[in-house]
Amino acid sequence: MxxxxxxxxxxxxxxxxxxxxGVLGRRIGCIWASAGFDVRLRDPSDQQREDGLAYIRENVASYAKGSxxxxxxxxxFERIEDALADAxxxxxxxxxxxxxKIDTFAQLDIQAPNDCILASNSSSYRSSEMLEKVSESTRKxxxxxxxxxxxxCMVVELMTDGYTEEGIFSFLVERCKEGNTLPFIARKESTGxxxxxxxxxxxxxxxxxxxEGVSVPEEIDTLWTEMFINGRSTPCKMMDQVGLDTVAFIESHYVQERGISSENTVDYLTQNYIKHGKLGTKSSQGGLYPPVKSQTTDDSENSPLIVLDLGLSAASPTMTSGSVLELSTDGKHMKTLVENQSLPDGVAVDPHTNRVFWTNMGIPGKNDGSVLVFDRQENTTKELVSKSSINTPKQLALDTVANKIYFCDREGLSVYRCNFDGSQLEKIVQAGNPNDSKEAADARNWCVGITVAPKLGKFYWTQKGPSKSxxxxxxxxxxxxxxxxxLxxxxxxxxxxxxxxxxxxxEIDETSCFLYWTDRGEIPYGNSLNRLQLDKSGNAFHTSTGDTHNFKVLSRHFNEAIGLKLDTKNNTIYVTDLGGNIYRCDLNGENKSVLHFDKLRAFTGIAF
Structure with a gap:
């Protein structure tokens, strides 16, 4: 039995x-340490051991995502036997x-505890190729x-060696999730x-x-970006949308032209789907995916918008007449969440708790700015970064991976971050000396906009320069x-x-590496919505002359453009301006419309 x-x-x-x-080994160690497990790195190199431990110390908190x-x-450890004790x-x-690898697993067979799970991170070799010197009992x-x-990329793939106990996979899937990784199980052995x-x-x-000279690299990459990144197409869903019968017809042509086997394409589709009436989204039987009874847009399309009113366009403006507002996505219904705010400027919403974070500038030039949070469930407001700590906090962004708040301090000539509870406030950029009157007055040092890209390991900010300069x-x-x-x-x-x-x-779209920004400067490039393509590492593309001015103006004719929010899943950008307008347009800047207008408002930050 x-x-x-x-x-x-x-x-x-x-x-x-x-x-x-090495580079990947220390990152794997960081994942497991972030999940609460004690980690042992084994490497014969002194330098690799030292660098590996340094990487874990410096990065494990960000991997832990708030835990x-x-x-x-x-x-x-230098000696493998010392590292393996009780693993x-x-x-x-x-x-x-x-x-x-064969010799490594032979050693593990002898020296690792007899209930220890043994895994290979190899992508080139199946683990079954490493079993030459391993006992039958250990192969399981x-x-x-x-x-x-x-x-x-926090993906991890699990695959049997042909003997692996089935229960190991469900057990490791749960442990991997504790380390914030996304596990996938290959149903059978497969090279690659x-x-x-x-x-x-x-x-x-x-x-x-x-x-074959059919195309060039630039065209191929552009097509891929438009189809699969901007268009958010995925292989199986795209085949369902095309129709599996059409896919099979197209593949039949390739089979004939190239003289290749039809077993894993046309024959597979015909036997498992087409002859059963499973043709894709056009079929009541579904296709590669089960039939879908109703199609709905992403939930964010129906989520209310959170916008800030500076308060200076009110009928009787004061320095504390700003508000945090909620606006329905049709632009027709607005209500006040928090009032009597001192020049609110940047806002973001934690998608996990729906708490609203924002900055109050206070009186520019005085250390009376603050960062606050509104708990929608408890209907309470709390000051996270108190007055006297910062000067003029501007736009604000959240790193929901590390649970960090990022914000710029304009007259403080700096960028800050802190925890979601306001603790561990730290200055991470100092653009100039705010105590030097000349540097403080130089608007080229004024930090304003901010966005963070955890997947790219970077944050971005604007230094706006003098008005219209x-x-x-x-x-x-x-x-x-x-x-x-x-620092x-x-x-x-x-x-x-x-x-x-x-x-x-x-704002940044980490998937496409597009960086978006608003500009309230002089026409033709000011009062605009703009986009710049970054490389896959989040860095600027440079021409042979070092020029990076290859950005695209997506839309113009705003009235002192300020706030910006991307809704990539619904192909939408929201923009606010000080003229009392809230706009929306497509990600390419087309189909711009005014969602809401109120001449007694001056809108700054926006989120949903």
Whole structure:
């Protein structure tokens, strides 16, 4: 009788061992430490061990996504036998040399605890290829466990070695989720796992297109961006939309022209779908996906907008007549959430709790700015960063991965961040000395707009320059301060683009690497909505002359454009201006319309 698999005893109090402290090994270790497990890095190199531990210390809090109280410890070992003592999970991340991996698992077979799960991070080799020197009983505890490149990509793929106990997969899926990773299980052994096989096919056909002279790299990448990134198409859903019978017809032509097998394409579709009437979205039987009874738009389309009114266009304006407002997405219904605010400017909403965070500028030039939060469920307002701590806080953005608030301080010539509860307030950019009258008066040092890109590991901010001057700039820096550098000495700050009329608020679409901003400067480029394509690492594209002025003006003719919010899932951008307008348009700037207008309002920040 088959006996069900039992998890490693007392695994919560036993270490996770990573063999190899290189770029990926240390990141895997960081994931498990962020989930509360004690981690041991094993590497024969002193430098790799030292660098691996440093990486975990500096980054584990951001991996933990607000659960810093459960973070585990990290140690490094030179001898593998010392690292393996009492381990419940071992993940090998040694160089991709098959004989090295065979010998590693032979050693693990002998030295690892007999209930320890043994995993290979290899993407090139199946774990079944590493079993040459492994006993029959140990093979049941071995599998592939392939990570990509956290924290930008938190996917992990699990795959059997052909003998792996079934219960191990459900157990590891739950443990992986504790480390904020997204696990996928390959149903059977496959060289290259799931994603790598997808990428292999795309890569192979792309190279064929280039080799045959059908297209050029720039056109291929642009098509891919428009179809699969901006268009948000996915392979299986796209085939369902085209129709599986049409897909089979097209594939039949390729089969004939190229002389390839139809087994895994036309024959597979015909036998499993088409002959059963499963043709895709046009069929009541569905297709690759089950039939969908009703199609609805993304929930964000029906979520109310949160907007800030500066208060200075009111019938009887004062320095404390600002408001936090809620607006229905049809623009017809507005209600006040919080009133009597001192020049509110930047706003963001935590999607997990619906709490509303915003900044109050106070009186510019005085240290009386503040950051506040409104709890919609409890109907309470709390000051997170108190007056006297900051000067003139402007736009605000949330890092919901690390639970951090980012905001600019205009007259403070700086960028700050803090925890969602206001603790650990830290200055992360100092653009000038606010105590030097000349530097303080130089608007080129005034930090205004802010956005954060956790997947790219960067944040971006604007320094607007004097009004209508054409001296505005956008900068970026790493979320993690470079090792051995300070606020004053950090070298990772990059000017993304300069020579702008007067850039204000920022938003980034991390999927497409498009950076958007509003500009309240002089026409023809001011009072506009703009977009700049960044590279896949979130850096600026530079021409041979170093020029980055290849941005696109998406829309113009705003009235002192300020606030900006992207709704990429619904192909929508919202923009506010000081003239009392709230606009919306498509992501490409087309179909611009006024959603709401009130001449007694001056709208600044916007969120949903």
């Amino acid at each position: 088959h006996q069900s698999w039992t998890p490693p005893q007392n695994y919560r109090n036993r270490p996770v061992v990573i063999l190899g402290a 810093e109280d459960r973070i585990g410890t990290a140690q490094a 419940w999970l071992v993940i090998e991340a040694v160089p991709e040399k098959i004989q090295l 505890r071995i599998l592939n466990m392939h990570y990509y490149m956290p924290p930008q 796992f799931i994603f790598n096989r997808l990428w292999a096919a795309v890569k192979r056909e792309t190279l064929s297109i280039l080799a 054409g001296q505005g700039r956008i900068f970026s820096a790493n979320i993690s301060l470079p090792a051995d550098q300070s 004053a000495s950090r070298t990772d700050i990059e000017c993304i683009i300069d020579g702008l009329p007067e850039p204000i608020d920022l």
